[in-house]
Amino acid sequence: MTEKQGKILDSAIQLFAKEGYTAVSTRSIAQKAEVSEGLIFRHFINKKGLLQSLLKRGEERLEKTILTIEELTHPKVILKHVISLPFNMDGNQKDFWKLYYSLRWQINSPELPLLDRLENKVITVFKALGLSDVHSEAGAFMMIWEGAISQMLTKKPKNAPMVFQVLIKKYDL
């Protein structure tokens, strides 16, 4: 990966996150990255290829975080870690998730195994806690999780820490 390749990826994810994949032109990406437009296609074949590289890089960067959670053992600690994620994203993560969730609304939205791994871990937690319908419980939990990350990325609610506390209390974490 050359330096310019990285600049293209950085510029692209910022623009995609802000304006949406279809609304961003390869020309504007090239300008922001200060490279020639042709270079995008030399490195990533086409616009969709650039998108896929972006998603792959985002997943790889999140891998560490997910792994940490997967290695946890105490049920309530796990849930707390999971539900904390939407409330503790750095800039890079925010851009990745904005890109991912904006794509989810379109046909052929990308797969994200990361989310399944998260849900699977949550399922094991509810099993450990002895709940009866663990899949529905996990489904509800991930639904809340998705509501949280959606609002954190689009509304930026000012009372987010308080809302977080409410959720924590609701699950007695």
Place this chain on the structure above:
Amino acid sequence: MTEKQGKILDSAIQLFAKEGYTAVSTRSIAQKAEVSEGLIFRHFINKKGLLQSLLKRGEERLEKTILTIEELTHPKVILKHVISLPFNMDGNQKDFWKLYYSLRWQINSPELPLLDRLENKVITVFKALGLSDVHSEAGAFMMIWEGAISQMLTKKPKNAPMVFQVLIKKYDL
């Protein structure tokens, strides 16, 4: 509103909901509606004007539903009605919400007073229930609501009714 005007709106919202506002061309809308492309501009000035008409029509159609909720008085009945919304959408409503939520991820996402009215009603509920931090409680509730509608529109989880039950139980409704 002429018949063709209606066909344009119907075609547009379906396409927008499926592929996203920017990804849909006025040409494809005209073809689906079986009208000339020029007619779109005669009736709605430009593509953005068409979008606004769509949002306005969607709001008007939801007005009745919201009004019904606003007129309810029993706290738990209100919450149950609100949280039920995402799980009971017809085709028209689904298309409207898909359009609205896909737009939310882009800059200059449209205002939707409807959501504020819903949240305000929820706030009065939590006040009535004697909770201390009603804004955070309502914030959390609407976060869950958004998670629910998001997943119902993008994931279509097969165990949705069970997940709904979990949420109902969580709020003791």
Place this chain on the structure above:
Amino acid sequence: MTEKQGKILDSAIQLFAKEGYTAVSTRSIAQKAEVSEGLIFRHFINKKGLLQSLLKRGEERLEKTILTIEELTHPKVILKHVISLPFNMDGNQKDFWKLYYSLRWQINSPELPLLDRLENKVITVFKALGLSDVHSEAGAFMMIWEGAISQMLTKKPKNAPMVFQVLIKKYDL
């Protein structure tokens, strides 16, 4: 067919004939035709569609000439008419044939039933003349025909009329 549509076709065939299909840009066609570039695609879908329209128009224009020959009955008169064709082309015909023969050198060169009809007519002539291997005779005749038209279009030999006389004498016409 609008006026501008005709101007596009006229400009296109002149440029294609002179510089070759691939070497000519749609932009240059639009400029020569004094229309916007987009109009080409509105009328002919894409560059290949424009080419096909050109070929179709060329065939239609030649139809009359071929029909005249097909209706002839006297063997030697027929051959003389056929072999005369390459030596008596007007500007429009020249452009069409230049386009057609330049395309023949590329893969997927277009079909031209006109040529088969011409060859079929020549076959009937040689049958009428009582020759034994009429297909080889017709094949040779059309080979000469193709040599004639090729040179008339690319070399413009100054002694063309004399060469024509030689061919006439060779077939005793």
Place this chain on the structure above:
Amino acid sequence: MTEKQGKILDSAIQLFAKEGYTAVSTRSIAQKAEVSEGLIFRHFINKKGLLQSLLKRGEERLEKTILTIEELTHPKVILKHVISLPFNMDGNQKDFWKLYYSLRWQINSPELPLLDRLENKVITVFKALGLSDVHSEAGAFMMIWEGAISQMLTKKPKNAPMVFQVLIKKYDL
């Protein structure tokens, strides 16, 4: 001439012959030759330079064949040799002639002294045979020759040997 230089030339003439000079990208040549794209320009300056090298190499390879014909003395033997050429090409020759004749249809088509030498030899033959208008006779003969090579390269007529016989008989060779 290095080994890679040869691979470039071989790849280029095959692609040029099949798809036409303008339609072939330097990139595709490099890929077929399994060399870097830059190497083409180091060796041949630019795409046109590559073309010229190709034409030069083709002429050199044909030199021997032409020389053999030029050294012949018996008139009918000469004509038979000349008219045989289009019907007896190996793969390399075919590619060269396809390239040459596809270029002839475009402006600035390359000179090919080889063809003039062939025609000059034919002129001497007709002189020797005591014909009156030797230039027109030679012109007609070369016209037929061009028709033959054109069809052999583009139509590949299945009865080519029979057609060849017809031509032989026509000139009483």
Place this chain on the structure above:
DNA sequence: GATGAATGAGCATTCATTCAT
């Protein structure tokens, strides 16, 4: 000699939009 990253002009095509009819 050879590579491959990088360029910028140019390509075919699509876009939202205008306007005469």
Place this chain on the structure above:
DNA sequence: CATGAATGAATGCTCATTCAT
């Protein structure tokens, strides 16, 4: 009200070519 021809700017992408290594 409605059409469809027409526009020009913008799009994603390819091109021949350069150059540091």
